[in-house]
Amino acid sequence: EADIYQTPRYLVIGTGKKITLECSQTMGHDKMYWYQQDPGMELHLIHYSYGVNSTEKGDLSSESTVSRIRTEHFPLTLESARPSHTSQYLCASSESGFNQPQHFGDGTRLSIL
């Protein structure tokens, strides 16, 4: 069973604040991903990492950044939060190998006032 943890679970914060969403996994997975999920919509890939010191932008244009200094940790940072950033953010990881599925955390529900 996947063990992937996201904090905080819920965050309500004002416009202009810097926010870091935390994601950690205990499985030693090389691959990690951040998705944005809005009600009734597909998951949109924001960033992904194939290993330490490797990060790539996904399909969704986003004013966010990520870092991957340790295998188990993949934080997402919004430098200046805006109401348009209000959404659910999901972190996922997968083992190496194209045949490996992604496993998800429970998400951070972010509301920007």
Added chain:
Amino acid sequence: QKEVEQDPGPLSVPEGAIVSLNCTYSNSAFQYFMWYRQYSRKGPELLMYTYSSGNKEDGRFTAQVDKSSKYISLFIRDSQPSDSATYLCAMKEGGSYIPTFGRGTSLIVHP
């Protein structure tokens, strides 16, 4: 046209019914097919994972892939109120780590 099409529902069925959830896709390079279940305020949980065409059964759940028709299905037998959730299909090409997701179908099983 989206690469993966999934009817968002909601689909409402009585307890004990057989449920059929479906996705169609347009990319013939997709080789891996997944179904996730997502409860409210939780992350998606992997339910079924299949490679190429055919059927896979796990308890009350059966996943079916028809690559010739570009159509996948998830069947739930003897549905329970605890099956009420959103079901996401996902699929990916053989040389990719990143799947394409459907919008999800909301399922409601009422007692």
